[in-house]
Amino acid sequence: MRTPPFDPHTPEGPLAEKWQRHRAEVRLVSPTNRRRYRVIVVGSGLAGASAAASLAELGYQVDCFTFHDSPRRAHSVAAQGGINAAKNYRNDGDSVERLFRDTIKGGDYRSREANVYRLAEISNQIIDHCVAQGIPFARDYAGYLDNRSFGGAQVARTFYARGQTGQQLLLGAYGALSRQVHSGQVRLHTRTEMLDLVVEDGRAAGIISRRLTDGRIGRHAADAVVLATGGYSNIYYLSTNALASNVTAGYRAYRRGAWFANPSFTQIHPTCIPAVEDRQSKLTLMSESLRNDGRIWVPQSAHDERSPADIPDTERDYYLERMYPAYGNLSPRDISSRAAKAVCDEARGVGPGGRGVYLDFAEAIGRLGRRVISDRYGNLFQMYQRITGEDPWQTPMRIYPAAHYSMGGLWVDYDLMTTVPGLFAIGEANFSDHGANRLGASALMQGLADGYFILPQTLGHYLAGRPPLAAQNGTAAFEEAQAAVEARLKRLVAVGGRTPVDVFHRRLGELMWEYCGMSRDRAGLEQALAEIPTLREEFWSGICVCGGSEEFNVVLEKAGRVADYLEFAEVMVRDALAREESCGAHFRTEYQTADGEAQRNDAAFAHVAAWGFRDDGSAPQRAIEPLSFEHLHLAERNYR
């Protein structure tokens, strides 16, 4: 197992040549040998499905696990707005270099130059591949691909399939995976949840799983394990993530020696439908692409109760256009979210509870006509109407920020390998490319870059140095891990309280939103550190899983995930506390400029912070990976 300081293993050479050189230098496994290696991929979202399919195409034996009933249900399916690529099909000055710069700047200079450059480089291949798969991207009348703009960019580089880009990309990857399942190259394990990682001789040797339909525990040995298990934003309970999204796989790997990087970097998305009900179970995102044509405003004066139609233009505050004239309604997410919170804190918010701002299409409908707007956003308008009962063709939408994406994740090196040799992390589950804030339409790009193009090369490099099928599932390490999983399930079943698991999840969510959400400060974070252990104790004496572990028990599944959130929350809070600066989505109120912008401290914090597990009784260790900017200058992020 690696110990700090961690070397990202960034290849030598000029930035623009690193990936090509690395590809030329990595060790290869010969085609006839590949079938002797077995790889476990946990997750079937964009990252997992693309990786499993591409590895199988190369000839590796792949086992793919998902807790969903079908790979196609992974939460990637919900991505709406689009995927970035540096094609420059619009001739508007885009390039790999520009996409790279925008992404580094968008991430507030807290990501690795070499990784982000590679991502920008690969972006174009992703679009080529997805078109070849038959993904019905939007096209113009000449038959060419259409583009739209997203926050944090001044070019139109986002490819999209109406408001269902994630669904279409996922179905493409699911198709590729299905083809490999059909040919027998991938064994698919649906409704099967990974509950622990098995580490043997300091290397990843396999996983312990639970079949959700009957509770059967499985041991699976492999030559390498890939986690593509998505993000953990629904630690906040209310979020744009699916209800089953969780941190268990990553957190369990962390407890087995994989270090967790920047856990507190969580993105709050500015355009979600506000919560209206205390029993509400989720917040629905309204794609950022709406900000291409919608204008965001609140009344100029506080406590203005008039209906939006009665507020004349002169009494409206189009605050993003006013504060950030260069980017306006397309300012990056962290900035837009904080601005929305600020105007609501001034009692200028709209809708129930005053936690909302208007997103208004009247001007765009007037300018472009109903047909064009309907073509672009029809399904989003419909979705909004279904949920709120209000018609956005008649009255402006109401939006408010919500927890959305985790930039933090397992620490990985340039090869996407964690600090446990043989354990890889891809997609939202790793921390790699988005720094302290992710730009819109770049998660789909990253998940697919990792899965289709990067991992298939770098995994081979690892395997080539190893004898095939070195791991067997009958060893002491597997025994120990299985026993630990079973003991924990037994403990959950034995609690025998009367409080629903969701009650604890809601309380944890409220606590995290309050103290470790859109803005943070020392006192609040310390308060959270004091409260989380109490909540955890109440959980472990109060819950009811209402059944046993050897049956299809949906409450037990949820209980295990919430139990992990209750531990992981502490790591998040510690990370937010230790980072005494504001950067991107991490906004510490103590560190801001005179006009309320995030104030970075590059001298002390231009680094990745990674956390290592010690034992249940002790606080985790913190280690840093310094970030060096050779190509770009560390600059203040200015969108004004």
Next chain:
Amino acid sequence: MDFTLHIWRQHGAAEAGRFVTYPVRGISPDLSFLEMLDVLNEELVGRGEAPIAFDHDCREGICGSCAMVINGDPHGPLPGTTTCQLYMRHFANGAEITVEPWRARAFPVLRDLIVDRAALDRVIQAGGYVSVNTGAAPDAHALTVSKQAADAAFEAAACIGCGACVAACPNGSAMLFTAAKVVQLAMLPQGRPERARRVIGMVEAMDDAGFGNCTNHYACAEACPKQIPARFIARLNREFLNAALTSREFVELARPHEHEE
């Protein structure tokens, strides 16, 4: 709002199920149907009873997990809507609501409202894709695709694989689901080389998985939350016949599926 729910409870695949009646009170009209069930489930847990198991995840109408027959309609009374997009304001105060799982030979019940839909995956595995390996693709603009074709392909590709079409069909047929994928790829130049293989393979897999035949009721299209049109079934039949005619070995398979647009 108050409701009386009659919900199908079944402990496991091998056990018999039955309806159990649950009153729910004081429900806000702004709660979704699934959130209303969450409230009921929390009450059940408070009494130490096992909550009602149901599939759900995204809760925004896109993942295809949620699946309930509500008062006899898959996904409930509203057209073009998944179960998770139903709100209690869509029901009358005091209403009696019956909730059952998908019922079809190919979808065995696993627990309460949860069924096994792996059969749909098997249909896709049999050919619902373009067989392009990663790395093989030409530039995305190497081929143009007319906007009409791209839009039509999109319309078909919107299927979320929920299985409501199967649940609605008196024969438990998966023709609409299969048609959606076949039509999507038939519309696009990238899908054409494998056209014949694809449709034959998928139709065969559909039969093997235990889905019934289509006898033109079109209850499927009415139940479909993504409003996949019934005309795609005719298109599927045409694709199938063409494929069967061009490859003699498949002629035998063609017979049970003959009808015209």
